[in-house]
Amino acid sequence: MARLSPATRARAEAIVACYPKRRSALIPLCHLAQAQDGFLTEEAMEDIAGLLGCTPAEVRGTASFYDMLHTEPVGRHVVTVCTNIACMLAGAYEVLDHAEALFGISVGQTTADGEFTLEEAECLAGCDHAPCVQVNSRFFGPVDPDGLDALAEDLRAGHLRETVPAHGILSRVERNVGLPAREARSRGGAGRQPRPSEAPGTVAR
Amino acid sequence: MITTPPRIVTSRVGLPDSFTLERYLATGGYAGLRQALSMAPADVAAEVNKASLLGRGGAGFPAGRKWSMLRKAATTYLVVNGDESEPATFKDHMLIENDPHQIIEGTAIAAYATGVEQAFIYCRGEFALGLERLVQACNEAYAYGAVGADVLGSGYALDIVIHPGAGAYICGEETALLESLEGKRGFPRIKPPYFPAAVGLYGEPTVVNNVETVSSLPWIVLHGGDAFAALGEGSSTGTRLFALSGRVEHPGWFEIEMGKTTFRDLIYDPSLGGGIAGGMPLRAFIPGGVSSPWFGPEQLDLELNQEAVGKAGSMLGSGSVVVMDSDTCPVRAAWRIARFFNRESCGQCTPCREGSGWIEKIMHRLENGLGREEDIALVLDACDNISPGLNWPPQQTTICVFGPSIPASIVSVAKMFPDDLLVHVEEGGCPFPADAVRRG
Numbered sequence: 006m007a008r009l010s011p012a013t014r015a016r017a018e019a020i021v022a023c024y025p026k027r028r029s030a031l032i033p034l035c036h037l038a039q040a041q042d043g044f045l046t047e048e049a050m051e052d053i054a055g056l057l058g059c060t061p062a063e064v065r066g067t068a069s070f071y072d073m074l075h076t077e078p079v080g081r082h083v084v085t086v087c088t089n090i091a092c093m094l095a096g097a098y099e100v101l102d103h104a105e106a107l108f109g110i111s112v113g114q115t116t117a118d119g120e121f122t123l124e125e126a127e128c129l130a131g132c133d134h135a136p137c138v139q140v141n142s143r144f145f146g147p148v149d150p151d152g153l154d155a156l157a158e159d160l161r162a163g164h165l166r167e168t169v170p171a172h173g174i175l176s177r178v179e180r181n182v183g184l185p186a187r188e189a190r191s192r193g194g195a196g197r198q199p200r201p202s203e204a205p206g207t208v209a210r
Numbered sequence: 211m212i213t214t215p216p217r218i219v220t221s222r223v224g225l226p227d228s229f230t231l232e233r234y235l236a237t238g239g240y241a242g243l244r245q246a247l248s249m250a251p252a253d254v255a256a257e258v259n260k261a262s263l264l265g266r267g268g269a270g271f272p273a274g275r276k277w278s279m280l281r282k283a284a285t286t287y288l289v290v291n292g293d294e295s296e297p298a299t300f301k302d303h304m305l306i307e308n309d310p311h312q313i314i315e316g317t318a319i320a321a322y323a324t325g326v327e328q329a330f331i332y333c334r335g336e337f338a339l340g341l342e343r344l345v346q347a348c349n350e351a352y353a354y355g356a357v358g359a360d361v362l363g364s365g366y367a368l369d370i371v372i373h374p375g376a377g378a379y380i381c382g383e384e385t386a387l388l389e390s391l392e393g394k395r396g397f398p399r400i401k402p403p404y405f406p407a408a409v410g411l412y413g414e415p416t417v418v419n420n421v422e423t424v425s426s427l428p429w430i431v432l433h434g435g436d437a438f439a440a441l442g443e444g445s446s447t448g449t450r451l452f453a454l455s456g457r458v459e460h461p462g463w464f465e466i467e468m469g470k471t472t473f474r475d476l477i478y479d480p481s482l483g484g485g486i487a488g489g490m491p492l493r494a495f496i497p498g499g500v501s502s503p504w505f506g507p508e509q510l511d512l513e514l515n516q517e518a519v520g521k522a523g524s525m526l527g528s529g530s531v532v533v534m535d536s537d538t539c540p541v542r543a544a545w546r547i548a549r550f551f552n553r554e555s556c557g558q559c560t561p562c563r564e565g566s567g568w569i570e571k572i573m574h575r576l577e578n579g580l581g582r583e584e585d586i587a588l589v590l591d592a593c594d595n596i597s598p599g600l601n602w603p604p605q606q607t608t609i610c611v612f613g614p615s616i617p618a619s620i621v622s623v624a625k626m627f628p629d630d631l632l633v634h635v636e637e638g639g640c641p642f643p644a645d646a647v648r649r650g
Contacts, residue, residue, distance in 0.1 A: 031393030072377030096647030132455035
């Protein structure tokens with residue numbers, strides 16, 4: 006399974022160059038690996054560690070702290086139902102119960118066909134559209150049980166490919182500029198040569 | 211009283227292309243930055259001081275004073291906190307999606323005023339659309355020359371990096387945010403040092419400002435600090451975004467003049483909340499995010515004023531108001547809030563990590579009719595272990611203020627609705643109607 010492809014690796018290098026210290030690019034690189042494979046593979050975490058000058062364990066240890074980073078495979082559509090206070094008051098648990106019945110799975114599980122993973126989220130900051138649901142980090146709401154049926158059908162049929170990219174693709178817009186300001190100053194920021202201790206590929210495995 | 215102040219941060223919201231450079235420039239965009247660049251950095255900071263702009267992230271610390279605390283050093287940083295995660299708070303999310311250029315411009319103004327040449331905008335990972343719009347805006351700002359080697363021809367150099375989070379409430383805490391930006395787990399740092407202005411990102415002096423705070427800067431620079439300070443009441447100056455949710459007719463965000471409008475106006479006025487959904491009576495409301503103690507109907511006439519709400523025993527916090535009607539079970543609401551704290555505790559400090567789990571479990575069994583009368587004292591004792599005395603503002607036994615925020619809702623229920631707690635025990639279940647999706 007999936008090493009970082011040459012294209013992903015090139016994009017990763019460009020992201021690393023934006024930061025004064027390589028390790029800062031850890032979360033953006035994890036998102037990038039998820040965009041490639043839908044989740045973080047062992048090999049991708051090794052590649053990220055190499056790019057950042059840290060150990061694969063440090064990548065996993067950090068990634069496992071964050072809800073959006075998955076170290077196990079997930080479905081093509083990760084459906085996240087918010088049940089925090091504002092959504093709960095708007096009936097979110099009814100929506101979540103309905104989702105479990107609809108997909109035939111419990112929270113945290115993936116359907117056998119690999120189409121849907123169901124998650125229960127803390128507040129997604131969509132409380133003016135409660136109860137709110139995200140699919141691959143794209144917002145829907147307010148969603149009632151009938152609305153969830155329709156949404157699942159549309160996703161299954163591929164009608165929402167424009168608005169809901171495959172899981173892991175966070176920003177479809179990429180930074181298209183380097184760091185001209187810092188390069189112009191060349192005062193030892195991201196544009197500088199990495200120190201040996203930070204250089205990629207120096208980590209003992 | 212409902213006033214009609216200028217729309218300081220939401221002037222473009224509602225325009226279908228509000229997030230584009232074209233629309234931004236057509237509506238006065240980057241004029242504030244131009245104005246700032248024609249002034250000395252210290253004079254820009256002086257205007258913000260005059261404005262008495264209080265940070266809009268939740269703590270309400272004066273932005274100007276935060277800037278003045280920045281330790282002099284060869285390398286300094288500015289980090290804009292867009293990791294909005296406080297339950298029922300959705301104002302920064304709205305600003306990020308609708309007016310990303312205003313955030314970039316505000317960031318540039320703050321960076322110029324503080325002499326910073328490298329800024330980061332940390333955007334909550336779950337805001338995929340917001341991230342796309344921020345990155346797009348950043349690309350456009352570089353191409354336009356508002357960011358980069360020579361900002362608008364002034365000779366001032368600034369780089370901005372849009373940094374995505376990955377889902378962790380605690381990263382909104384500013385030292386956890388910096389850890390996360392360094393590529394680590396979002397563990398809040400041990401204090402002292404208390405302020406990133408002394409020791410921040412990579413150990414260098416760092417200013418951390420909220421998205422709404424920096425979004426106010428273009429207007430302040432263009433109209434002057436005095437014009438901003440003329441709005442509002444006392445130390446609560448200017449306008450502020452309030453996020454209203456729960457059992458109201460019109461949940462949403464509202465830009466309101468500070469200190470003038472009351473909670474009653476916010477919840478009931480037809481131009482704002484429009485009253486309780488279905489015309490039910492009000493049971494309680496949360497005045498400033500789930501870390502704040504609750505208010506009842508008797509506090510409805512309090513003004514939306516940081517000082518006044520503080521004196522009344524709670525806080526305006528993140529500016530999010532959650533309305534509970536007479537059908538809302540306060541025990542269930544407090545349980546769900548406890549569950550949130552338990553799920554989001556970073557796990558560093560024992561009182562918070564273990565206490566939040568205890569509290570969630572006890573509240574869960576009380577809500578579901580499996581509790582005993584002594585559980586009420588037990589849950590309060592668990593709260594007391596996190597925040598001794600259960601006072602407001604709370605005592606702290608943990609590295610950050612997350613832990614001491616846990617008891618607020620539990621103590622509120624115990625104080626305001628002791629009979630409801632007892633009924634759950636006596637009747638062996640929840641006497642309130644189950645919350646359900648509102649139809650029609």
